[in-house]
Amino acid sequence: MKRVFIQHKSPPPDARKKVRRELSEASEVVPASDVSEYDWSRLPQELLLHIFQYLPLLDRAYASQVCRGWNQAFHMPELWRCFEFELNQPASSYLKATHPDLIKQIIKRHSNHLQYVSFKVDSSTESAEAACDILSQLVNCSLKTLGLISTARPSFMEVPKSHFISALTVVFVNSKSLSSLKIDDTPVDDPSLKVLVANNSDTLKLLKMSSCPHVSPAGILCVADQCHGLRELALNYHLLSDELLLALSSEKHVHLEHLRIDVVSENPGQHFHTIKKSSWDAMVRHSPKFNLVMYFFLYEDEFGPFFNEEIPVTHLYFGRSVSKEVLGRVGLHCPRLVELVVCANGLRPLDEELIRIAKHCTQLSAIGLGECEVSCSAFVEFVKMCGRRLSQLSIMEEVLIPDHKYSLDEIHWEVSKHLGRVWFPDMMPTW
């Protein structure tokens, strides 16, 4: 073992001041005359721990080089509860990666300390595989939270499924008290969910699994049936079923806090199933405060099954063009709506639809309109009706069409007046 011995270096004045303050609060009172000769290597470990927790990893590492005592403190378990592994390849990312030697160290010395772990991978398969390799080695690990995050393209989907599943299973089996799991865009499947449930049903509170194509409605239903503490769930619409909603509303189940649903069209003209109003009603009865977040990425003509009956959605995002007619239905059937964001609508004014939304969606506090058209008068009317509850109003400048009552320059004063704060539409550079 090659070791570099570094002289005691006097820490910077502010650190010294900090320690002095800490010292006076500690049970041991040191006479003032001794402070300047205080031996830094004898600083109590609890104090070191407290200080180190303020430092980013790099600074801590530098500190750990100062002396043996500080090096020991650096390796205290409490400092290794959280870690974010960043796995990037120079060919596919501009960002730096966690050093492989550091990773080895962590696995060797700290894997049983780790509790809150996330993996951020870039779009290369290599990075995702490296993440799986690390996961496979965390056999002494009892994780509380695990996040698998792809920062660009979903590279976990490129990893051979068996490799991914076996790595994930290691975590599920060893953890036994997993409370939060983020596995969006991964090849997780029904059998692995069963393993998750078998080991962690008492503790699982949060599960995010949008775009996991190998999971079936039955698979997720199994989770809902067994994990009664589940409070937050994110998945794709094809996994949603009446049974799932009923399971989440069963007496044994805690109140649900967030349900996030992504509705994504694979091919034009895709047909989507409907969810019964009674299932939604059951959800609301069971969890009156729950938030239902729905993101739609559909072609205009695929909205047939949606918004025909009352639905308790609170946050709605239309990521592609949505028709005037559908927005009209939203106004009628979404009384709990808090946020509405529309990417694009087209070239017919949404005056009536907006007024209707202002009237019926009494909880609405945020609205965003992209490529749409609204006449200035209708817009002012809308803002008047909503009043100060509108804390977010993001309207692209081109949306507002001046009419006989208001020009563009006048409208922002009117709107600001009703909002109770200075407001301007969003602008795009034109040069």
Place this chain on the structure above:
Amino acid sequence: MAPNSIHWFRKGLRLHDNPALREAVRGAGTVRCVYFLDPWFAGSSNVGVNRWRFLLQCLEDLDANLRKLNSRLFVIRGQPANVFPRLFKEWKISRLTFEYDSEPFGKERDAAIKKLAMEAGVEVIVKISHTLYDLDKIIELNGGQPPLTYKRFQTLISRLDPPEMPVEPLSDTLMGCCVTPVSEDHGEKYGVPSLEELGFDTEGLPTAVWPGGETEALTRIERHLERKVKQSANFQRTNKRFQLYEIHLNLFLEMNANSLLASPTGLSPYLRFGCLSCRLFYFKLTDLYRKVKKNSSPPLSLYGQLLWREFFYTAATNNPRFDKMEGNPICVRIPWDKNPEALAKWAEARTGFPWIDAIMSQLRQEGWIHHLARHAVACFLTRGDLWISWEEGMKVFEELLLDADWSVNAGSWMWLSCSSFFQQFFHCYCPVGFGRRTDPNGDFIRRYLPILRGFPAKFIYDPWNAPESVQAAAKCIIGVHYPKPMVHHAEASRLNIERMKQIYQQLSRYRGLGLLASVPSTNGNGNGGMMSYSPGEQQPGTNNNNNNNNSHCKSRFNPAEAIFFFS
């Protein structure tokens, strides 16, 4: 002893409204106008043939106009720092004049030249005329920081004195006794080179859609204003408020298929090269407005095109890393994908999305695209579909786009990719729908992608959805004669919205569910609302590598991490 002057042209390629040039001739014995052809044109050598041609045409025009005043343009190969000392001696120069360049690279270069000049006993006179205002004054008014929202910017300039009036163009009268010694072999030594001499193969090169030069610029501006008068006249008949509105440079209302095409009244490349003085444009707009609206005060939106340009110049002037993500204090660190193959498809108009490919084709062929077209392709490359860094897009625009100079190009790319300026990121331009709504018939597509001419309007924006019979009839099979779409837009936008949301939520520390609230709002001075929001840093205290702005480290790992590892 009347001084011998050099006027140094960089931008500001005009004889009208050129206060620095006037200083060169004032009381001077001789004046020589020089232009250096150095590899640092516009900060890089990444310049396509359209831009070179435009520049050469500007220089030819300058030379022609100077000839009318018995003078000439001196085109000099080489770098100013190397050549100036020789010229100072040879021509016995005692005065050097040039137009102020606000860009960080320009300021550095000019400081070095000023030093050289001082050492040679040459008086240096610099005048502001590329921007409407003295940008340093705007920054000072904002407490030492450039405003980061356009609204804040507008508020600040409304507090400033109006821009200075344009000065008289150079004339025989102004020249007075000042002469330009021109040798017999001037053409050989100092003539404007041709494209061929610069190494371009011009065989088959179509004529320029945007001819360069001051003369062309001045013709265009008259046409531009005539058009505005006609439009306002039309609306006077219908509706008073619309008349007011139409004069505004809000292009969206006029947006139709024709707007996408190069307009004979378009001015942006001429403003960029300085063939057209922005102050002249400003005052002509003001005059026109006053004529039509009978002496009332024009709203700021009248000058939209000029003010956006000014905004980006102001934001960039003190930030040498304005065109980078790393180490740029105003730029959000987004984990863009590195994908040269995908980037090439976008740059070379092979994405398989006709709307995107037609725009990129027009850009490459002609050197200009409509601003909404820019939004569409920029969104597609970055936060919309390909998730590729805006810096890559900026480089492609730099090569191909006639009006893209350093500040405006970088600033716009950051804006459009939601990397700065507190932009909401929810509105994604659909590469199919947006085009279809702008030009339902698809004429623009057919013009720039002739291979798709045979497709009916119904399928021309998404030809991969056309039945085989339609493709066969159009003599264009998707996947064979024209590429298949390179991404699945719904899936890509779903992923990317999620990425943007994660990044912004981490930055703003927002824990709620709203999409809009993830983006921090600004406080009054447009400098960033939440104390903790600083786009150039991510949160401290996390075990996170990419915290440190180690922008100058070449290693892919944080080098200090290597110290950990003795075991």
